[in-house]
Amino acid sequence: MTNHWVDIKNTDLVLIMGGNAAEAHPCGFKWVTEAKAHRKARLVVVDPRFTRSAAVSDYYAPIRAGSDIAFLGGVINYLLTHDKIHHEYVKNYTDSSFLVKDEFSFENGLFSGYDPEKRSYDRSSWGYQIGEDGYARVDPTLQHPRCVFQLMKAHYSRYTPEMVSTVCGTPQAAFLKVCETIAETSAADKTMTIMYALGWTQHSVGSQMIRTGAMVQLLLGNIGAPGGGMNALRGHSNIQGLTDLGLLSDLLPGYLTLPRDAEQNFGAYIDKRASKPLRPGQLSYWQNYNKFHVSLMKAWFGDAASAENNWCYDWLPKMDKGYDLLQVFEDMGQGKVNGYVCQGFNPLGSAPCKVKVSNSLSKLKFLVIVDPLATETSEFWQNHGEYNDVDPTKIQTEVFRLPSTCFAEEDGSLINSGRWMQWHWKGAEPPGDAKGDQEIMAGIFLRIRALYQKEGGAFPDPILNLTWKHKVPSSPAPEELAREFSGKALKDVTDPKDPTRVLVKAGEQLNGFGELRDDGSTSCGCWIFSGAWSEKGNLMARRDNADPFGIGQTLNWAFAWPANRRILYNRASCDPSGKPYDPARKLIAWDAGAGKWTGADVPDFVADSAPENGMNPFIMNPEGVARFFAVDKMAEGPFPEHYEPFETPLAANPLSPGNPMVRSSPAARVFKDDWATFGKADKFPFVATTYRLTEHFHFWTKHARLNAITQPEQFVEIGEELAKAKGIKAGDHVRVKSNRGHIVAVAVVTKRIMSLNVNGKRTHTVGIPLHWGFMGLAKNGYLTNTLTPFVGDGNTQTPEFKAFLVDVEKV
């Protein structure tokens, strides 16, 4: 979230799209009811289903799963053609005035630089025109035909209300009603918050869906404002922490990135990431990349990391390709993976195309499961009748189950969607032989290290030199790890403006990432967390909910990264002269007398940079402003374009009907054998989408009796029109088939799934909750991901769970 849960109470309008907050985040949803109660906020829900969120909404509009870019592109077009944008914001705080290279083009659904063989783009034309002064050229009048504003206007002029209705199936009147409601928040003193979740992420163009939402918010001036923002509702209580701490295969902690194969030179690796400002007077904070990186290497390798060995740069893996979930299971299926450690993860249930996952797991020599529960993955080799019909005699994988603790059985920090790092304390002792994850990992690590010490090996250095200074080496304490990621001074850290002034003494915890150095004098395991555990103690454990400004920022409750800042880009809540756009919701403001920015939040800005200096609010970007034009950052192109899901009921992309190459995303990776597993609309005519229910949490709570009581048995949801056509009544058992397998479940026949007119054809949707499996206390069921396709987003490789094709029949 750019903002945070409590801040939702400050909004005037909540748009829930690509998520179902009431269903999946019922506790956080309370802030929506607060906004409704105290600000008379309106709630608009756009979703393929009339959800639990829709049940308490002021307005609901249906949409076909997978068509959100068309809808939001239509909103952009509406805002631009009706002149419902926040002009001052768009002009000053976005790249709207930047001129784009003449070589950049968009034709017939493709941007310039496409290579159909590689299914990817040469992105060199996706950039700004750079002037002789080394800065990007701009036209503040926004009239230049190559400025971002004009290019964006032209791009989305094709997303007419008629086109939106054709692609999305949303009735035009409903679409326009949503546009009108959203447009009201273009006023400087009105904000809208967008709450989204995996309903946007889990598409082959998921990242671009989110970008389109962000562009809408930028046009309205809603980023950085209280009650505004782009708010990703995370699906696990600590999944935010997972990405923050760099557990994705291509990341290092704190969104630093692993080098690619070609990046063997340390200096070049840093230079590429330490972007210089693209406009005069801008901060471009990533210029400090080297400080974050060196401090990380010091945390990992201690004295072994020195300037002479480039801070152990050679020890970092250099990626030949991404090693995301889909890639790993593809490689596993090809016999290229021998062993797999599954820690707190149930891929047989959570990864797409169960048959492929099962076949891949069968090729392993060993599989280690670290989990508090007996997961389906740990039983993938066992025959569970119709739900897991495998032959154990044909599977040679050796499976080890290591019972671990669950969150309530350990101390530690959890990071919520709003970036709050909240310490929590053990509520109960773990049962039986269960051990904490650190203890299990330490056990494995210490044994491996001992083997390297004894036997040598091809490349022992990173293992032998890894920092492991724990009081009990076999069981690193959460407090020790937290202090490590927050960071400390290895030598005295002095003030760059006054070298005689010591900011932090050697051995002390750092106050924040501003104190990180690239000379090896600081160590920090995750720069964005820096300051969470300072000499003041464990700030994550703070529980003071005092709200002196009455705007819900509670700076003494836990610790929010970065720098305890609650709302990102909060400088943009003020006009260029430093006055809040809405004085009634003052977040921060320029205090000329004191010569600094002050207010209810920690300024996301250089605290003493006066407005007349001209520094802009988006300090992480070299431009200093937010981007409508994503330059070379996105696989599919600088402007989000609608592409159909890989399995679509449509024969062509209605936005580029003549180009078969752009029916679905031209930049998504598809493994060779997977093309044949995609189904077609003639055999699988219905749009399917998967999701979760309030009563359950993923595949965990079917192991808990109370949850099993409240939602005991697998079901699918079918609209009344489709049910009638297929002779299905509520409570009947139905078989849902995709080209990859089938499930059998009870039919819930409902008015809440409407049939839509898409591209002139009646289109039906089948809703498939995901919680059941063949382990646990609830009634046994099929793993929903038996049905889903093995393809992901072109940038993140997040699987396309939200839109694919099925057929339905009564059993």
Next chain:
Amino acid sequence: MALQSLDIKARSATTTPPPRARDPIHVAKLIDISKCIGCKACQVACMEWNDLRDEVGTNAGTYDNPRDLTAQSWTVMRFSEVEVEQGRLEWLIRKDGCMHCEDPGCLKACPAPGAIVQSVNGIVDFHQEHCIGCGYCITGCPFDIPRLSKKDSKVYKCTLCSDRVAVGMEPACIKTCPTGALVFGTKGDMIRHAEGRIADLKERGYANAALYNPEGVGGTHVMYVLQHGDKPELYANLPKDPHISPLVSLWKGIAKPLMSLGIGLAVFAGFFHFVTAGPKEVEEEEKAD
């Protein structure tokens, strides 16, 4: 707020006068259906606090689970999909359970002394140790709430967490509700809170929003805010004008005095027989056994 007085105001099949020394404070639970997301957290909290564990059931083609109230499920969500106007779908989710009537039909109907009591604060509570399992309370309830347990042939229902309220805590369902759809306090405060909610709903286009506090049972200590107060039946057949079944009045008004008279006559006849015929003689052989 002193809500904890559990002075008994009425007791089934008893005529002892209730204590009257203290002024009563009436409590109420307000269920705002316009804020309810049907998350069932209240169902789970109820099961946890009251140590209830229903069967892991099946799905009958709806979200409702457990499907109905049982001796182990004292509250359930009832989901209704309605189109109040053409093209405007609503998903009305009603938390069902005991309404804690001011004039409780269950208590009126109950023949077992002290099996059903009403506290002066308005809570209607079942004391199962006195319950004889006759099921008259089920007939007496205008909302079809009490359920007979197959395990012990006694009847169970929501207690409004009388044990929690007695020590100054809110009922478990109130504590757990994430959206504030459930609130608890004095009945006066709850009516005032509801007025604010109804004004908000009217401003959002629900012209008939209203409080459900039916007079036919003397008002209730569990009340609803309904978006469509003119059509309570939309909410899984919430009765529009609930009244205690005439059978209960029959039982109380005519049948009970008649039966009491019958019992009296029988006792009198027995006494007369004893006086005239003396105690029953026991045969010698039986004594030997």
